[in-house]
Amino acid sequence: METTMSTKAKNGLGVVSIVIMIWTLIPLLWIIATSLKSTAALADPSQNLFGNFWPKHISWDNYKLIFSGGASDLFLPALWHSIVVCVVSTFISVVLATFCAYAISRLNFPGKKLILTTSLAVSFFPVIAMVTPLFNLWRQIGLFDTIPGLIIPYLALTLPLSIWILSAFFQQIPWEMEQAAQVDGATSWQAFIKVIAPLAAPGVFTTAIIAFFTAWNDFVFSSNLTAQSAQTVPAALNFFTGASQFVQPTGAICAAAVVVTIPVVILVLVFQKRIVAGLTSGAVKG
Amino acid sequence: MSSIELKHIVKKYGDGFPAVNDVNLDIKDGEFVILVGPSGCGKSTLLRMIVGLEDITSGELDIDGKRVNDLAPRDRNLAMVFQNYALYPHLTVYENIAFPLRLQKGKHSDAEIDQKVRQASDMLELDEHLQRKPGNLSGGQRQRVAMGRAIVREADAFLFDEPLSNLDAKLRGQMRTEIARMQRRLGITTIYVTHDQTEAMTLGDRVCVLKRGVLQQVASPRELYEQPVNLFVAGFIGSPPMNFLPARVDGNRLKLPFVDVPVDGELAEKVKGKDVVIVGLRPEHLKDSTVETAPEHSVKFNAVVDQTEWLGNEQYAYIPYEADGAVRKQLEDLDRDLDGEGLRTQMIVNLDPRSRVIEGDEARLAFDPAAMHVFDPHTGANLTRDDDKAAQIAAESEKLRKAALARAHKREVEQAEKSA
Numbered sequence: 001m002e003t004t005m006s007t008k009a010k011n012g013l014g015v016v017s018i019v020i021m022i023w024t025l026i027p028l029l030w031i032i033a034t035s036l037k038s039t040a041a042l043a044d045p046s047q048n049l050f051g052n053f054w055p056k057h058i059s060w061d062n063y064k065l066i067f068s069g070g071a072s073d074l075f076l077p078a079l080w081h082s083i084v085v086c087v088v089s090t091f092i093s094v095v096l097a098t099f100c101a102y103a104i105s106r107l108n109f110p111g112k113k114l115i116l117t118t119s120l121a122v123s124f125f126p127v128i129a130m131v132t133p134l135f136n137l138w139r140q141i142g143l144f145d146t147i148p149g150l151i152i153p154y155l156a157l158t159l160p161l162s163i164w165i166l167s168a169f170f171q172q173i174p175w176e177m178e179q180a181a182q183v184d185g186a187t188s189w190q191a192f193i194k195v196i197a198p199l200a201a202p203g204v205f206t207t208a209i210i211a212f213f214t215a216w217n218d219f220v221f222s223s224n225l226t227a228q229s230a231q232t233v234p235a236a237l238n239f240f241t242g243a244s245q246f247v248q249p250t251g252a253i254c255a256a257a258v259v260v261t262i263p264v265v266i267l268v269l270v271f272q273k274r275i276v277a278g279l280t281s282g283a284v285k286g
Numbered sequence: 287m288s289s290i291e292l293k294h295i296v297k298k299y300g301d302g303f304p305a306v307n308d309v310n311l312d313i314k315d316g317e318f319v320i321l322v323g324p325s326g327c328g329k330s331t332l333l334r335m336i337v338g339l340e341d342i343t344s345g346e347l348d349i350d351g352k353r354v355n356d357l358a359p360r361d362r363n364l365a366m367v368f369q370n371y372a373l374y375p376h377l378t379v380y381e382n383i384a385f386p387l388r389l390q391k392g393k394h395s396d397a398e399i400d401q402k403v404r405q406a407s408d409m410l411e412l413d414e415h416l417q418r419k420p421g422n423l424s425g426g427q428r429q430r431v432a433m434g435r436a437i438v439r440e441a442d443a444f445l446f447d448e449p450l451s452n453l454d455a456k457l458r459g460q461m462r463t464e465i466a467r468m469q470r471r472l473g474i475t476t477i478y479v480t481h482d483q484t485e486a487m488t489l490g491d492r493v494c495v496l497k498r499g500v501l502q503q504v505a506s507p508r509e510l511y512e513q514p515v516n517l518f519v520a521g522f523i524g525s526p527p528m529n530f531l532p533a534r535v536d537g538n539r540l541k542l543p544f545v546d547v548p549v550d551g552e553l554a555e556k557v558k559g560k561d562v563v564i565v566g567l568r569p570e571h572l573k574d575s576t577v578e579t580a581p582e583h584s585v586k587f588n589a590v591v592d593q594t595e596w597l598g599n600e601q602y603a604y605i606p607y608e609a610d611g612a613v614r615k616q617l618e619d620l621d622r623d624l625d626g627e628g629l630r631t632q633m634i635v636n637l638d639p640r641s642r643v644i645e646g647d648e649a650r651l652a653f654d655p656a657a658m659h660v661f662d663p664h665t666g667a668n669l670t671r672d673d674d675k676a677a678q679i680a681a682e683s684e685k686l687r688k689a690a691l692a693r694a695h696k697r698e699v700e701q702a703e704k705s706a
Binding site: 177179180181183187195198201 | 360364368372376385386
């Protein structure tokens with residue numbers, strides 16, 4: 001990534017990236033600020049600083065509401081469902097995609113192109129168009145409102161993406177690595193597990209994170225294919241109600257949104273280095 | 287320790303083009319064999335067929351008399367060093383070297399592995415780098431790690447695929463001698479692919495010259511140099527390359543571009559009836575007769591030098607000439623086979639560095655007609671090759687090889703006794 005860049009170009013890029021950072025950060029900050037406002041402050045700008053942005057008195061009421069208050073029996077199970085559904089579907093998707101992408105990048109077999117184009121076509125397919133038939137089918141076969149009933153469509157969403165990312169990644173790993181392992185006495189499986197898989201780890205993590213986000217942020221499937229016992233957070237937010245009929249649940253929704261954003265942020269921070277690190281450096285001359 | 291035998295090995299790709307065609311080769315136990323040739327001659331393909339990374343289309347490959355055509359690479363017990371080293375970047379140097387041992391489950395205890403790895407790293411002077419990752423090593427160090435990974439296995443043979451081509455010139459020289467020393471010390475059968483003829487000449491007990499998948503000549507470096515079988519081998523071996531001059535046959539004389547050379551006896555018999563032949567003359571066989579005494583029976587002539595290069599220990603002079611139309615095509619084809627650029631035809635003379643000839647001067651040159659190689663322009667065959675002499679050279683080289691192996695072995699035993 002070391003390119004020679006003039007100071008002017010560097011400064012220009014710096015300014016642009018700051019603008020983009022502010023642009024993307026403001027809505028997030030706003031959600032955090034809103035989640036910290038009391039019900040009174042939500043309706044009264046004079047209780048807030050910086051023109052209705054930050055509350056003068058930070059209130060944790062909204063968080064109490066979703067964790068132990070009235071909204072908790074809606075939010076907590078939803079959070080649990082979200083975690084289970086996303087972790088399981090990410091895991092399955094990454095494992096399947098790893099094998100599939102490895103085969104695609106290493107072997108020549110008839111229909112290889114077909115697999116790649118089909119998976120690309122699937123990911124172009126509008127999600128909303130699948131929901132209604134799935135809803136009918138799921139109800140018939142009893143998958144409606146179950147956790148597998150969500151995992152299966154999420155796999156359909158994340159697998160094509162994962163296969164594409166990973167096959168690009170595998171293609172970057174020099175063939176010689178594997179041949180060297182085979183000459184050293186490894187079976188194909190050993191060569192894959194001991195050499196190729198560790199080298200592909202950054203790619204696998206990248207794929208896992210993307211797959212996780214896709215599932216974590218999905219609203220369409222969750223809101224249509226579940227009712228109670230498998231509802232995830234994005235869908236559950238839709239059913240939040242205020243403390244009374246006349247209060248908008250804005251604060252609670254924001255608090256819940258903040259809570260579900262945290263795992264995503266943690267994931268990125270933890271794996272950031274692994275994603276960026278070029279693990280293959282030094283394998284071959286160059 | 288083992289012998290490798292190739293019988294009528296053929297490799298055809300999907301389009302039916304034979305990348306390797308009917309190669310027969312018998313590699314003796316402990317022998318250092320070089321596969322050499324210009325790019326695309328099939329030398330790497332041949333090596334990869336031996337190690338099992340490439341399927342053999344037809345023919346038979348025996349290791350120690352056992353057919354291994356259908357064995358997977360891991361079952362052939364050969365060690366290979368790749369051109370780009372192919373180190374495992376996620377493992378330390380130590381683990382890279384230990385990798386083949388760890389794969390042989392249950393065969394080695396941890397203590398054994400440790401001892402073997404340390405032995406290899408000691409031999410290759412890698413001790414201080416054992417805990418580093420390949421990414422932090424220099425090219426030469428990576429090269430040594432790749433060799434360590436090959437040694438530690440105690441494989442039946444070593445295979446090298448252009449192992450030095452990624453190193454700079456100085457390091458290449460050092461690693462070359464290092465490989466030669468290691469091979470003698472371990473006495474292990476070695477097959478080494480290169481396109482660099484210096485490596486081929488210095489390392490090999492025997493050198494196999496390949497051209498477009500066909501084996502041209504298998505012989506000791508000296509025999510290749512002194513008794514090449516054809517134009518291609520003569521042109522490929524030697525640096526600067528042999529000069530090829532068109533010569534008209536006129537009775538008992540060969541008319542070269544600069545001079546007429548009398549021929550007699552056997553050679554005269556062979557060139558009789560031919561219109562033109564190609565004469566090969568090594569640059570060092572041409573002398574500047576003003577500073578060096580030319581050998582007896584020398585032919586003397588004058589020629590205008592176009593360009594000189596003084597290198598300190600030697601000096602090259604370039605003398606352009608017009609190629610005879612009758613053999614120009616053959617010479618051009620040959621040039622292409624040798625990866626040449628089809629530049630002007632010129633004669634290169636390796637002058638004594640004391641020679642004061644400079645550009646534009648008329649130099650007084652001389653050569654011994656006995657040093658000439660005469661080639662049939664159509665078949666490319668060497669008409670002056672002396673089979674008896676070639677056999678003698680081969681026998682001598684074989685004797686030298688055995689002596690070198692025995693000496694290395696003796697030294698090893700002495701060392702072991704001393705340390706015990």
